[in-house]
Amino acid sequence: MSCPCGHAADAAQCCGRFHAGEPAPNAEALMRSRYSAFVKSDIDYLFATWHPSTRPARESLLPDAGTRWLGLEVKQAKEDGETATVEFVARFKVGGAPAVRLHELSRFVREGGRWFYVDGDLR
Numbered sequence: 001m002s003c004p005c006g007h008a009a010d011a012a013q014c015c016g017r018f019h020a021g022e023p024a025p026n027a028e029a030l031m032r033s034r035y036s037a038f039v040k041s042d043i044d045y046l047f048a049t050w051h052p053s054t055r056p057a058r059e060s061l062l063p064d065a066g067t068r069w070l071g072l073e074v075k076q077a078k079e080d081g082e083t084a085t086v087e088f089v090a091r092f093k094v095g096g097a098p099a100v101r102l103h104e105l106s107r108f109v110r111e112g113g114r115w116f117y118v119d120g121d122l123r
Contacts, residue, residue, distance in 0.1 A: 019037060026079060031074070033049070034117060046061050068092060075087040083107070083109055087123070089102065104122055
């Protein structure tokens, strides 16, 4: 079974290893693994990979009932030392509503050898 992040690799060998505790090697890998965590409703991983300075309450990360993630497209990823940006489009549906496109330019920071999601601007 391919990984929800869009890579053809098996989920366990792709994002699953980051969910199991291995640090993501770059911001794009972290962003992809966070998308996969949204697909799997892995709230613990999302919380742990969100930078403490901008992290919301854990309860706010609970998925809406009936959310179905439809795909991810990474448009670009740029690293500059300990900071990075990743532009992506994620598609999802909630219940019987039309599909939604979430287009975001996300900011990441590396601290203590680990990447963290900081925030993002919707496009």
